[in-house]
Amino acid sequence: QKEVEQNSGPLSVPEGAIASLNCTYSDRGSQSFFWYRQYSGKSPELIMSIYSNGDKEDGRFTAQLNKASQYVSLLIRDSQPSDSATYLCAVWESNTGKLIFGQGTTLQVKP
């Protein structure tokens, strides 16, 4: 069973700060990595995908991937109270059709 690990939090940051969310994975052959945002009682929403080592930026979000260290992160710049949610890291297993999720990190952005 391949694993995806996240710190459950809560991670609390003040409004306007940078929030940094981290994820590690065990499947060294994985090639596709995702970050989802889930508001309480709602379905997960895909916010970032990353496939190559390095950084990928989209608006206030930056995903970072380091395959050698088996590490994925998500940075949220200028955090807003509306960013308060649970953030889920997901990794496609390399030799199956499974998309495996971490347990999620709860982010609280305080005004």
Next chain:
Amino acid sequence: EAQVTQNPRYLITVTGKKLTVTCSQNMNHEYMSWYRQDPGLGLRQIYYSMNVEVTDKGDVPEGYKVSRKEKRNFPLILESPSPNQTSLYFCASSLSKGNGYTFGSGTRLTVV
């Protein structure tokens, strides 16, 4: 509108009474999947399908059945539900392996 539609949104049933949760996508996606989400356990994959008539077990398949007779539909069947299957269920679809899943709105199932 591109979407994954699952029904019903809420369901209360009794132990042992067979039920089906429907899932349909209008994006011509190859991959479809069912997840359950429980507090403290996160999202766990029940079954997935890579294409019509091709399905495989996820991490928690016991007590569930699926079928993929058409590309757009992927129903989840609980033939004899038990209280430990009380959960929030999500259907999801993806264009192909390596793309992210798009999730449906969820089905909250209670088995009494």
